[in-house]
Amino acid sequence: xxxxxxxxxxxxxxxxxxxxxxxxxxxxxxxxxxxxxxxxxxxxxxxxxxxxxxxxxxxxxxxxxxxxxxxxxxxxxxxxxxxxxxxxxxxxxxxxxxxxxxxxxxxxxxxxxxxxxxxxxxxxxxxxxxxxxxxxxxxxxxxxxxxxxxxxxxxxxxxxxxxxxxxxxxxxxxxxxxxxxxxxxxxxxxxxxxxxxxxxxxxxxxxxxxxxxxxxxxxxxxxxxxxxxxxxxxxxxxxxxxxxxxxxxxxxxxxxxxxxxxxxxxxxxxxxxxxxxxxxxxxxxxxxxxxxxxxxxxxxxxxxxxxxxxxxxxxxxxxxxxxxxxxxxxx
Numbered sequence: 001x002x003x004x005x006x007x008x009x010x011x012x013x014x015x016x017x018x019x020x021x022x023x024x025x026x027x028x029x030x031x032x033x034x035x036x037x038x039x040x041x042x043x044x045x046x047x048x049x050x051x052x053x054x055x056x057x058x059x060x061x062x063x064x065x066x067x068x069x070x071x072x073x074x075x076x077x078x079x080x081x082x083x084x085x086x087x088x089x090x091x092x093x094x095x096x097x098x099x100x101x102x103x104x105x106x107x108x109x110x111x112x113x114x115x116x117x118x119x120x121x122x123x124x125x126x127x128x129x130x131x132x133x134x135x136x137x138x139x140x141x142x143x144x145x146x147x148x149x150x151x152x153x154x155x156x157x158x159x160x161x162x163x164x165x166x167x168x169x170x171x172x173x174x175x176x177x178x179x180x181x182x183x184x185x186x187x188x189x190x191x192x193x194x195x196x197x198x199x200x201x202x203x204x205x206x207x208x209x210x211x212x213x214x215x216x217x218x219x220x221x222x223x224x225x226x227x228x229x230x231x232x233x234x235x236x237x238x239x240x241x242x243x244x245x246x247x248x249x250x251x252x253x254x255x256x257x258x259x260x261x262x263x264x265x266x267x268x269x270x271x272x273x274x275x276x277x278x279x280x281x282x283x284x285x286x287x288x289x290x291x292x293x294x295x296x297x298x299x300x301x302x303x304x305x306x307x308x309x310x311x312x313x314x315x316x317x318x319x320x321x322x323x324x325x326x327x328x329x330x331x
Contacts, residue, residue, distance in 0.1 A: 033325050034304035036072030040094035040276045041290045041305045053097040060095045079137045100188040104132045109152035120154040145195040157219040168215035177212045198258045205263045209234020216276035222315045231275035236300040240273035241266035271322035
């Protein structure tokens with residue numbers, strides 16, 4: 001009898017150990033949104049690490065992790081603290097980290113404390129493709145087209161060995177509406193030629209709030225089809241959402257080449273104001289969207305960061321709907 005009890009006890013201990021191991025594996029690969037506080041999230045992958053570029057207390061930081069859900073739990077590396085009393089000292093928004101032509105660059109919007117003076121600026125880093133913080137970032141100045149008008153949310157993409165800058169700007173000098181513009185780049189620091197408007201708020205789902213808004217353009221390219229995923233309606237409203245501009249013929253500098261779809265990602269019964277997304281291929285054919293949303297209904301600019309997988313229908317992205325913050329996600 002004693003021997004049977006010992007064998008039973010050993011069996012019980014082994015079972016508990018297996019359950020604990022299994023539970024830890026489940027916990028390792030499951031999570032719930034949000035993954036942290038913040039807005040305008042930008043993530044890029046290099047080798048097996050993810051790099052997040054964001055703003056904390058008006059300073060640009062990077063974090064990195066081998067796991068996307070944990071990326072905002074890592075140590076912040078502050079790569080840019082703006083000097084006082086310049087045209088780029090205040091209101092730093094939406095920085096993005098890019099590896100272009102053999103170097104790292106960070107593009108960001110900033111002003112002198114007055115929103116009407118918002119413009120785009122660029123930092124230049126080192127050349128190690130695996131490690132953006134291997135070398136310090138150096139402020140290189142403003143990046144602008146000839147109009148030098150109000151500009152935010154700049155991003156860069158490469159197509160057939162050419163670089164293009166895409167951003168949100170004012171058509172004139174007053175805060176009436178924001179449109180999406182594109183221009184060819186001479187190099188990662190220089191725009192050449194005039195800006196070309198490719199989208200202004202025209203649809204009902206883009207015109208909620210005043211001023212009307214198209215902003216936060218981000219680029220997905222598949223089989224030479226270029227998709228610009230942008231944010232529409234006021235970012236302070238529950239109706240902030242994502243739209244899509246698609247260019248199928250490669251002529252990205254022609255407004256007529258772009259077809260508008262939307263909304264392609266919008267509010268649900270318990271997710272409000274989803275917008276300003278970035279995208280990363282976590283593993284082959286395993287794509288994820290990183291976006292911000294209001295913390296609750298009516299929260300406006302009180303936002304957090306969320307992630308979820310998305311899929312491709314042929315060469316067009318399908319984001320589905322924002323997942324509930326109560327939904328357990330596998331990673």
